[in-house]
Amino acid sequence: xxxxxxxxxxxxxxxFFLALYHFILRKLTFFTINRWYLLAALAFSFIIPLLTLxxxxxxxxxxxxxxxxxxxSAKLQGIEVEKTIAQPQINWFDISTIVYLIIAIALLxxxxxxxxxxxxxxTLKNSTKIGRIHLIRGHKNISNGSFLNLIFLKDExxxxxxxxxxxxxxxxxxxxxxxxxxxxxxxxxxxLWFNPFIYLYSHAVxxxxxxxxxxEIGRLADKNKYANLLLxxxxxxxxxxxxxxxxxxxxxxxxxxxNQPTKSMKKIIYVLVLxxxxxxxxxxxxxxxxxxxxxxGQTDAHRNHEVYYKSSADLDSQNSTSxxxxxxxxxxxxxxxxxxxxxxxxxxxxxxxxxxxxxLGVFIDGNFYNEEDIKTLPVEKTASLTFDQSKxxxxxxxxxxxxxxxxxxxxxxxxx
Numbered sequence: 249x250x251x252x253x254x255x256x257x258x259x260x261x262x263x264f265f266l267a268l269y270h271f272i273l274r275k276l277t278f279f280t281i282n283r284w285y286l287l288a289a290l291a292f293s294f295i296i297p298l299l300t301l302x303x304x305x306x307x308x309x310x311x312x313x314x315x316x317x318x319x320x321s322a323k324l325q326g327i328e329v330e331k332t333i334a335q336p337q338i339n340w341f342d343i344s345t346i347v348y349l350i351i352a353i354a355l356l357x358x359x360x361x362x363x364x365x366x367x368x369x370x371t372l373k374n375s376t377k378i379g380r381i382h383l384i385r386g387h388k389n390i391s392n393g394s395f396l397n398l399i400f401l402k403d404e405x406x407x408x409x410x411x412x413x414x415x416x417x418x419x420x421x422x423x424x425x426x427x428x429x430x431x432x433x434x435x436x437x438x439x440l441w442f443n444p445f446i447y448l449y450s451h452a453v454x455x456x457x458x459x460x461x462x463x464e465i466g467r468l469a470d471k472n473k474y475a476n477l478l479l480x481x482x483x484x485x486x487x488x489x490x491x492x493x494x495x496x497x498x499x500x501x502x503x504x505x506x507n508q509p510t511k512s513m514k515k516i517i518y519v520l521v522l523x524x525x526x527x528x529x530x531x532x533x534x535x536x537x538x539x540x541x542x543x544x545g546q547t548d549a550h551r552n553h554e555v556y557y558k559s560s561a562d563l564d565s566q567n568s569t570s571x572x573x574x575x576x577x578x579x580x581x582x583x584x585x586x587x588x589x590x591x592x593x594x595x596x597x598x599x600x601x602x603x604x605x606x607x608l609g610v611f612i613d614g615n616f617y618n619e620e621d622i623k624t625l626p627v628e629k630t631a632s633l634t635f636d637q638s639k640x641x642x643x644x645x646x647x648x649x650x651x652x653x654x655x656x657x658x659x660x661x662x663x664x
Contacts, residue, residue: 265289
């Protein structure tokens with residue numbers, strides 16, 4: 249269940265950051281900044297749901313409220329019967345997790361196979377080396393493009409000036425490590441294969457790569473000649489992970505190529521957008537409320553535990569044992585964990601639901617007893633006890649400074 253919830257939270261963050269990019273940043277010509285925004289936002293999308301934020305909630309403990317005991321023996325009996333006849337239920341979260349993992353593993357295997365075939369069909373034997381970059385001409389399966397430090401070139405019908413422009417274009421992709429971005433996006437698509445936003449996100453990153461390189465080429469060469477080259481080499485290939493020279497729709501690329509540069513002062517937008525996105529997505533982090541009392545460190549003894557009372561007649565009808573106190577861990581059908589404590593007296597019984605980390609405490613005749621003290625009470629003592637619901641039964645000043653839950657108070661019956 250946790251992994252499914254986490255992935256849904258990541259998906260929501262991805263969608264939110266993508267919306268900010270699409271509606272605010274996409275038309276700005278700060279392509280390098282846009283690239284780093286998209287990468288940082290993707291990283292934040294995976295990190296934010298893992299964070300645990302502690303919220304301190306201070307309150308004033310002005311009075312102690314003792315839990316009311318309810319005469320709900322019939323309700324309790326119904327609950328006990330329900331536990332007995334409950335049938336196993338299908339855990340859809342477990343099934344969803346298994347299906348998710350099967351598909352994710354299949355997609356990962358597919359990516360490994362595609363990359364293995366790609367490198368298997370790529371030979372450096374007849375390549376030209378330019379620094380650390382290998383220029384491979386005439387590859388039978390790959391058009392003009394690049395991946396990592398490999399540049400592929402089909403120049404049979406190209407003029408020398410056009411070849412140089414393509415090489416310059418692809419070298420910028422290699423130098424700026426755009427292939428690393430593509431690999432990160434491919435892995436993200438495997439993890440979030442069910443999320444349509446991640447495919448749009450990947451397209452936005454790829455599109456921005458081309459805008460970034462086109463903008464740089466446009467500063468160094470004639471824009472009209474470069475635009476004509478884009479039209480000449482226009483293709484519609486769907487390669488998985490490497491850059492092709494003219495894969496992104498030409499209309500967008502040519503439009504951005506001839507756009508006027510955005511004014512530098514608009515960079516302030518990034519200072520606002522990313523923090524706003526991060527702060528908004530913190531709603532998908534794990535929130536932990538930490539209550540802090542200002543009653544000089546005393547235990548919060550008035551927590552509203554669920555408390556049930558059974559009369560002695562109900563107790564006899566269920567053939568209860570004579571054990572004064574018991575505590576058992578319960579995992580209910582809704583997936584909740586709690587401890588159920590039960591006290592059985594001569595004239596009735598009561599039970600309460602406590603947190604699994606709670607320490608149990610009770611008051612007997614105004615004196616505080618912890619769980620170990622309760623277990624060692626002699627039978628003669630427990631046989632003489634009855635429930636005490638008076639306002640003065642709980643002595644706040646006697647409660648140790650620890651995580652104690654105090655659902656009951658007792659008093660010794662006055663023998664007539």
